[in-house]
Amino acid sequence: MFSKILIANRGEIALRIIRACHELNVEAVVVYSEADRDAPYLKLADEAVCIGPASPAESYLNISRIISTAEITDVEAIHPGYGFLAENANFAQICHDCGIAFIGPSVEAMRLLGDKIEARKLAKKAGVPVSPGSEGILDNEAEALKLANKIGYPVIIKAVAGGGGRGMRVAHNDISFRSGFNAAQSEAEVAFGDSRVFLEKYIVDPRHVEVQIMADKKGNAVHFYERDCSIQRRHQKMIEESPCPVLSEKKRKELCEAALRIIKEADYENAATVEFLMDKDQNFYFCEVNTRIQVEHPVTEMVTGHDLIKLQLHIASGEELKIKQKDIKHTGVAIECRINAEDPANNFAPSPGTITKYISPGGPGVRIDTHVHQGYTVSPNYDSMVCKIIVHQDTREEAIATMKRALGEFVIEPIKTTIPACLDILSHNLFVKGNIDTSFVEKSL
Numbered sequence: 001m002f003s004k005i006l007i008a009n010r011g012e013i014a015l016r017i018i019r020a021c022h023e024l025n026v027e028a029v030v031v032y033s034e035a036d037r038d039a040p041y042l043k044l045a046d047e048a049v050c051i052g053p054a055s056p057a058e059s060y061l062n063i064s065r066i067i068s069t070a071e072i073t074d075v076e077a078i079h080p081g082y083g084f085l086a087e088n089a090n091f092a093q094i095c096h097d098c099g100i101a102f103i104g105p106s107v108e109a110m111r112l113l114g115d116k117i118e119a120r121k122l123a124k125k126a127g128v129p130v131s132p133g134s135e136g137i138l139d140n141e142a143e144a145l146k147l148a149n150k151i152g153y154p155v156i157i158k159a160v161a162g163g164g165g166r167g168m169r170v171a172h173n174d175i176s177f178r179s180g181f182n183a184a185q186s187e188a189e190v191a192f193g194d195s196r197v198f199l200e201k202y203i204v205d206p207r208h209v210e211v212q213i214m215a216d217k218k219g220n221a222v223h224f225y226e227r228d229c230s231i232q233r234r235h236q237k238m239i240e241e242s243p244c245p246v247l248s249e250k251k252r253k254e255l256c257e258a259a260l261r262i263i264k265e266a267d268y269e270n271a272a273t274v275e276f277l278m279d280k281d282q283n284f285y286f287c288e289v290n291t292r293i294q295v296e297h298p299v300t301e302m303v304t305g306h307d308l309i310k311l312q313l314h315i316a317s318g319e320e321l322k323i324k325q326k327d328i329k330h331t332g333v334a335i336e337c338r339i340n341a342e343d344p345a346n347n348f349a350p351s352p353g354t355i356t357k358y359i360s361p362g363g364p365g366v367r368i369d370t371h372v373h374q375g376y377t378v379s380p381n382y383d384s385m386v387c388k389i390i391v392h393q394d395t396r397e398e399a400i401a402t403m404k405r406a407l408g409e410f411v412i413e414p415i416k417t418t419i420p421a422c423l424d425i426l427s428h429n430l431f432v433k434g435n436i437d438t439s440f441v442e443k444s445l
Contacts, residue, residue, distance in 0.1 A: 001317045002026055002076045004046075005103070008066050009081030012371045012388065013293075015041040017079050020309040029073045031066060033059035035379045041371050047073055054381045060084045063091050070100055077101035077316055083383065086292040087114060087163070103316040105291050109268045113289040116160050117198055123286040126261040131277070131285040133200035141181050147199055148177050154202040157181055159188030159195075163288075165235025166191040170202050203285060205437040206277040208232065209244050210290075211259035212300045213272045214311050216321040221263050223256040224300045224308070225330045231425060233348060233441040238418065239425060240296040241335040242303045244278075245396055245434030251282045262289065271297075271312050277438075295338065295388070298369055302334035302392040332392055333399040337407065337426075339387040341378040343416035344445070351416035352380040361409035365392045365402050378415060386412065396434070400426055421445060 004027040007017045014030055018041060021028040030045040035054035042048040049069045052059035059065070061084055070078055078095055080086040080103070089110040095102040104110070113119050117137060123130050132151050137160060138144040148155045148171065157180050159167025167188030169180030181197070189195035207230045215221035228244035229237045243252070259274035266289070273294050275287040297308050306328065315321065342348040358374040370387035372378070378386055389406055393399040404426050407419050421441075425431050428444055 001319070002101070002313065004029065004073070004075045005077040005079055005313070006031065006066070006070045006073060006075040007045075007079050007081065008060070008085055009079070009083070010036055010039075010060060010382065012369050012385075013081040013083075013295075015044070015371045016369060017081060017309055018044050020307060020313065024310060024313060026313065029069070029075055031060070031069055033381075035381055039371060039376075040373060049073065054379060056084065056381065063088075063094060066091075067094060067098055067100070070095075071098065075100065077103050079103040079312070080292065082292050082295055087290070089114060101316055103312055104270050105268055105272065109266050110291045112266055113268075113272075113291055114161065116158060116162065116288060119288060120198075120286070122265055123262055126258075126265040128258045128262055128286045129284060131201045131203060134198045136198070137196045138181075138198055139196070141178065144181055144199060145174060145177055149174075151199070151201050153177075154204065156200050156202040157184040157197050158200060159184060159192060159197055161192040161194040161196070162188060167197065168235065203277045203279055205439050206230075206279055207244065207246070207436070208237075208275065208287075208438050209247070209255065209278050209284065210273050210275040210294075211256050212294070212297070212308070213259055213263050213268075213274060214308065214315065214321065215263055215268050215270065215272070216315045217269050217318060218320050219264070219267075220321045221260055221268070222321065222323060222325045222328060223260055224304050224306060224328055226252060226255060227296055227299050229296065230436045230438050231431075231440060232438050237296065237338065238441065239335065239337050239422060240299050241333065241396075241399075242299045243330060243333065246282070247278075248282065251284070255284055258284070258286075262286070270315050271308060295385070296336050298367060298388060298390045299334045299336045302367065302390055303330050303332055304328055305331075332394050333396045334390060334392045335396075335399045335403050336388055336390045337403060337422040338385055338418070339389060339410070339412070339422070340384040340418045341386050341415050342384050342418055344418055344421035345416075348418070348421075350380060350384055352378045352384075353415045354378075355386075355412055355415060357411055357413040359409070359411035361389070361406035363402070363406065365399075366406050367391070372412075386417070400432065 027046040051065040171177035212224040231239035
């Protein structure tokens with residue numbers, strides 16, 4: 001095991017990693033921007049180093065400053081958390097070149113799976129279903145239009161280097177395809193510096209179901225079952241749960257085994273989430289692999305009892321997985337709500353500002369992952385998430401009731417948050433029945 005690592009992130013995930021490190025007797029160094037200089041979690045770290053102004057480009061995305069801090073503080077490894085540099089293969093390569101372990105996959109696996117075209121090819125090679133689509137990059141609008149007509153509308157145009165819903169456009173006819181094709185290319189260029197796009201058949205009203213995987217350097221890999229992340233707005237997840245409430249045991253086994261085949265085909269190590277879209281008949285299609293720990297990882301921790309951050313550290317330090325697939329049990333139901341500083345009544349517009357009143361819920365089966373507190377200022381410079389609330393109960397009905405009770409206790413003022421939207425969703429008849437898909441929020445709220 002490492003003796004000292006650096007956390008190249010901020011907020012609740014930085015705090016989450018600090019806690020895991022200290023339980024393993026590992027020293028934790030955190031970096032922070034000037035906007036985060038008063039964050040209480042900095043005092044819990046063994047060392048805290050300011051790396052620049054509030055702008056992410058000058059701090060949390062500044063590779064040279066992070067590497068310099070790692071060298072000065074003499075750490076053995078860097079944990080990137082999620083977001084920022086977590087899926088940046090160039091950053092992982094620089095860590096490797098500097099003799100610093102990157103707590104994540106190999107550079108080769110990250111580059112392979114970060115390319116949506118190559119990831120599709122890998123999935124097909126592993127015998128995993130993919131939706132009909134282009135076999136390569138589409139840079140000619142006329143040829144792309146021909147393929148769209150061959151596949152049949154609706155289709156989705158996706159950025160090869162995309163993520164978070166950026167560089168994606170759905171087309172239902174030739175007219176929307178032409179405008180969407182150019183828009184997707186332009187958005188991808190701005191967001192990722194890569195305008196390449198490809199085409200897939202659009203699965204209408206699918207569920208978003210993903211499988212948590214952990215793999216070591218020896219080729220051992222296990223899954224921790226699935227999460228249903230269908231409750232989204234603008235391709236951003238709002239509520240996640242495990243297990244998927246409609247998945248049969250037969251399909252669950254097929255889904256989890258398919259995810260493992262992709263990971264093994266990629267010669268992958270460390271944490272990964274294999275994402276699928278599932279239609280009304282429970283046919284699933286490979287979507288992508290997230291080569292990092294997920295925001296929603298606590299959902300899996302609650303239903304399996306395994307600490308995924310600690311497992312990441314053990315694997316990155318060269319240890320072999322000590323758990324076998326038969327040892328991983330799924331018990332009860334867990335639900336997570338992301339509480340963002342956004343105004344649901346105003347199209348989820350950002351609502352930064354200082355929190356003058358903060359009362360956190362509690363009680364049996366309730367977990368709160370957050371770094372905020374009374375007096376904390378939500379910065380407009382970063383992601384709007386201020387808290388994750390996770391509940392775990394024996395049944396889905398009990399989990400929903402506990403989450404509604406806990407959200408009702410939560411006080412975060414005066415900023416606007418997504419708590420009212422989460423309560424509306426949890427009370428909706430279709431959600432209660434488990435009859436949801438990725439368009440639920442747009443159609444039902």
